[in-house]
Amino acid sequence: FNSSNSPIPSNWISSIEIDAFHNLWIGTSNGLVKYDGVNWTVYNTSNSGLPGNDISIIKIDNEDKKWIGTDGVAVFDDSTWTVYDTTNSGLSSNMVSSIEVDQSGWVWIGTVGNGVDRFNGIFWENFNSTNTIFPTDYIEDIVSDHNNNIWFSCSYVDPHWNVEGGLVKYDGSQWLLFNKNNSPLPGNWLKGIEVDQFNNKWIALFDGGVTVFNENGITL
Numbered sequence: 001f002n003s004s005n006s007p008i009p010s011n012w013i014s015s016i017e018i019d020a021f022h023n024l025w026i027g028t029s030n031g032l033v034k035y036d037g038v039n040w041t042v043y044n045t046s047n048s049g050l051p052g053n054d055i056s057i058i059k060i061d062n063e064d065k066k067w068i069g070t071d072g073v074a075v076f077d078d079s080t081w082t083v084y085d086t087t088n089s090g091l092s093s094n095m096v097s098s099i100e101v102d103q104s105g106w107v108w109i110g111t112v113g114n115g116v117d118r119f120n121g122i123f124w125e126n127f128n129s130t131n132t133i134f135p136t137d138y139i140e141d142i143v144s145d146h147n148n149n150i151w152f153s154c155s156y157v158d159p160h161w162n163v164e165g166g167l168v169k170y171d172g173s174q175w176l177l178f179n180k181n182n183s184p185l186p187g188n189w190l191k192g193i194e195v196d197q198f199n200n201k202w203i204a205l206f207d208g209g210v211t212v213f214n215e216n217g218i219t220l
Contacts, residue, residue: 007040008033015058017066025066027055032068049081050074059099061107069096073109090124092117100142100150108150110139116152127170133177136164141192146199148172153190153203163189167203167213178213185211 002011012029019025026033031044031053044053052071059067066076072085072094084091091109098110109117115128115137128137136156143151149172155165165188166179179188186208194202201213 001035007042009042009044014056017058017060019060019066020064025058025060027058027068027070029054031055032058043076049076049083051083051085056096057099059101061101062105067099067101067107069099069109072096073099084119090117090119090126092126092128097139098142100144102144102150103148108142108144110142110152111137112139113137115139116142132168132170133175134168135166135177135179135188138165140190143193143195143201145195145201151193151195151201153193155189155191155206157189163187165190167193167201 001008003009008026008028010028010030013026015027017025024035026035031042032050032055034041043050045051050068050070051074055068055070057069061067068074068076072083072091073096075082085094086092093111093114095112096109097112100108102108105120107119109119111117115126115134116139117124117126128134134154136154138154138156140153140155145151150170152168154168155163157163166177167185167190169176178185180186187205189206191204191206196202203211203213205211
């Protein structure tokens, strides 16, 4: 499926999620797409509550609400849109890179340059390089593992191609940083993270392939 043979409004795809009813949700650079296997629906700023058309991330929570990163965060429950941004909430930046919903119901929102915000429906809290061990405030991805530990991939490349970054773990009280200097990680330029059924963390690097972390060590 692409923009020439379907209603997908752009071939720049950032995120794909499947909801409780097996609908496919696709984030593009020009809107949000829902596909139920037969029908296509395109949401954008002209026909929905989306605050922007460039979708960076989609996450679906346990209540089947869609959390969408674009010029802030839009939440869609299939009937009502709610938008959180820097003017009406505790969101620290409208440039959202990643979203995760943990087992306790906290929504973790990674930003481009302002670290991570978390939100439980009432309270907002920001974690960044000044109040945690984050090596940079540029967050690439966030996942929650089977033990409700939160994992963050961080990376920033300065104009001289110096890389700051690493893998951060938060267990609710303690922060741990893994990088190429204190672990077998082959590099600090991290991208995505995924957790499999065995609680292994699969970590994608921009320049180092894929690393698997199994809590007893990192194996390539």
